[in-house]
Amino acid sequence: MLDRKYIVEHPDLVKQNCAARGVTAAVDQLIALEAERRVKSNEAQELNRLANETSKLIGKAASAEAREELKEKGRSLREQKDAAQAAHDVLEQQILELQTHIPNMAHPDAPVGADDEANLQISLGKTPIPQFDFTPQDHVELGRLHDLLDFEAGATVAGSGFYFLKNDAVLLDLALQMFAVQLLVKKGFTPVTTPDVAHTTILHGIGFMPRGPETQIYSIENTDLNLVATAEITLGGMYSGHVFDSEQLPLKLVGLSHCFRTEAGAAGRASKGLYRVHQFTKVEMFAFTLPEQSDALHEELREIECELFDALEVPFRVVDTATGDLGGPAYRKYDLEAWMPGRGEGGQWGEVTSTSNCTDYQARRLNIRYKVKGEKGTHFVHTLNGTAVAISRAIIAVLENHQRADGTIQVPKVLQPWVGKESIAVAQ
RNA sequence: GGAGAGGUGGCUGAGUGGUCGAUAGCACUUCAUUGCUAAUGAAGCGUUCGGGUCAAACUGAACCGCAGGUUCGAAUCCUGUCCUCUCCGCCA
Numbered sequence: 001m002l003d004r005k006y007i008v009e010h011p012d013l014v015k016q017n018c019a020a021r022g023v024t025a026a027v028d029q030l031i032a033l034e035a036e037r038r039v040k041s042n043e044a045q046e047l048n049r050l051a052n053e054t055s056k057l058i059g060k061a062a063s064a065e066a067r068e069e070l071k072e073k074g075r076s077l078r079e080q081k082d083a084a085q086a087a088h089d090v091l092e093q094q095i096l097e098l099q100t101h102i103p104n105m106a107h108p109d110a111p112v113g114a115d116d117e118a119n120l121q122i123s124l125g126k127t128p129i130p131q132f133d134f135t136p137q138d139h140v141e142l143g144r145l146h147d148l149l150d151f152e153a154g155a156t157v158a159g160s161g162f163y164f165l166k167n168d169a170v171l172l173d174l175a176l177q178m179f180a181v182q183l184l185v186k187k188g189f190t191p192v193t194t195p196d197v198a199h200t201t202i203l204h205g206i207g208f209m210p211r212g213p214e215t216q217i218y219s220i221e222n223t224d225l226n227l228v229a230t231a232e233i234t235l236g237g238m239y240s241g242h243v244f245d246s247e248q249l250p251l252k253l254v255g256l257s258h259c260f261r262t263e264a265g266a267a268g269r270a271s272k273g274l275y276r277v278h279q280f281t282k283v284e285m286f287a288f289t290l291p292e293q294s295d296a297l298h299e300e301l302r303e304i305e306c307e308l309f310d311a312l313e314v315p316f317r318v319v320d321t322a323t324g325d326l327g328g329p330a331y332r333k334y335d336l337e338a339w340m341p342g343r344g345e346g347g348q349w350g351e352v353t354s355t356s357n358c359t360d361y362q363a364r365r366l367n368i369r370y371k372v373k374g375e376k377g378t379h380f381v382h383t384l385n386g387t388a389v390a391i392s393r394a395i396i397a398v399l400e401n402h403q404r405a406d407g408t409i410q411v412p413k414v415l416q417p418w419v420g421k422e423s424i425a426v427a428q
Numbered sequence: 429g430g431a432g433a434g435g436u437g438g439c440u441g442a443g444u445g446g447u448c449g450a451u452a453g454c455a456c457u458u459c460a461u462u463g464c465u466a467a468u469g470a471a472g473c474g475u476u477c478g479g480g481u482c483a484a485a486c487u488g489a490a491c492c493g494c495a496g497g498u499u500c501g502a503a504u505c506c507u508g509u510c511c512u513c514u515c516c517g518c519c520a
Contacts, residue, residue, distance in 0.1 A: 038478085041477080041478075041489095042478070042479090044489090045477090045478070045488065045489050045490090046488085046489090048488095048489065048490090049488060049489070051500075051501085052489090052501085054500070054501090055446075055500055055501045056446075056447070056501085057500095058446080058500055058501070059446045059447085059501085067500090068500095070500070071499095071500045071501095072500080073500080074499095074500030074501075075499095075500055076500095077500085078499095078500070078501090243475090369475095373456095374457085377475085377476095378475075378476095
């Protein structure tokens with residue numbers, strides 16, 4: 001959520017930003033309602049003050065008659081105050097609704113453009129795109145060859161979009177998790193495993209809209225709980241309502257959770273295999289920072305993502321996301337797109353990680369603040385998130401890039417300690 | 429899941445209808461004082477929204493888990509709800 005005062009004071013900048021993002025937002029309407037709300041707020045406050053004054057007089061009223069008179073006056077003042085307050089609350093609710101739909105301001109250097117066509121490639125990973133002297137197989141075929149994936153059983157048990165990992169895929173899964181978590185702990189991140197469900201208010205705070213028509217979120221019937229779509233939700237929600245001491249920041253967490261996504265509306269662009277699934281496991285980075293720290297930490301998260309995928313020996317490119325392709329809370333977002341030889345005709349880039357600086361947009365909604373010792377008042381922290389490893393897509397990249405002509409899959413060196421072998425060979 | 433107890437300021441802990449935003453202690457900050465690494469004394473010490481100011485000072489409102497209700501007036505009474513603790517049951 002954007003700061004209301006900022007919207008009122010900079011309507012042109014906000015509108016310009018909405019336009020760059022391709023979002024229509026009722027900025028003028030919000031400003032008009034806010035002016036009305038201020039009037040009602042002052043009115044209610046003034047009436048309340050008078051009512052309080054009257055109440056205090058009742059205690060020391062000279063006679064029973066005077067007391068009754070004052071009581072009546074008090075009653076009437078409260079009624080007027082309640083009416084003003086009720087009018088105020090309605091306005092407040094309307095404003096909040098509008099305010100929630102205004103996206104975060106975008107970083108001045110973020111490429112301006114309507115969609116992912118305008119995304120700007122800013123760098124490439126160390127691993128070159130593999131030049132196969134054979135026709136590479138996609139991960140579904142490789143999975144079949146090595147008995148790694150069972151989509152049919154997944155569909156039987158939970159429906160299309162669910163799957164079982166088997167055999168070495170399970171070891172790869174755990175290896176990817178261990179590798180990522182260990183590396184991040186070395187870098188000062190606190191490891192956390194999180195709930196896989198969260199309250200609706202937490203989802204809202206992070207910027208997800210469960211129970212809407214186009215929601216990506218599974219909700220649990222007859223409860224206020226939703227399956228999380230990412231640990232970003234739980235890690236951000238972890239400190240909802242908290243006030244940090246400024247010395248505690250930046251606080252860096254690495255969370256491990258399952259992620260559940262309905263992929264509503266994705267039917268048209270349904271992808272093969274593990275690329276777009278309803279459930280996967282993800283190692284997620286999350287950070288709370290002082291405002292002046294967030295830009296640098298965002299670069300750090302991006303570099304960590306590069307380091308991880310370089311270590312996995314997977315070719316990738318880094319993309320600076322265009323304004324029109326940013327999620328509402330993001331101020332700036334980088335995606336890592338891994339080369340996936342089995343995707344499309346002759347291979348395609350496919351998103352494997354993404355890191356966003358959300359500045360104070362989520363913190364305002366979640367009410368996460370910090371306090372500087374010796375200074376009055378509190379300020380909102382900045383929040384950042386970044387994928388370390390999304391297991392399902394990482395498995396695609398590893399399988400497809402490390403295959404050999406005979407179908408053998410070379411296990412990246414950094415994963416070998418946990419997979420327990422140098423390659424996944426074809427069963428005889 | 430059953431039974432009981434409780435949720436008050438950074439912490440401990442008073443407060444059962446009217447100067448309670450809230451006693452007291454600890455912690456913290458500032459000042460004073462004492463020749464010894466600390467003691468003593470005084471004052472200050474929450475958040476949010478508004479007015480005010482260059483900025484302060486100052487000032488209005490709200491906040492005692494949360495949401496409602498009763499009342500002229502609620503931390504205090506009533507209802508619901510969430511959470512915590514203890515005991516029992518169940519279980520990984």
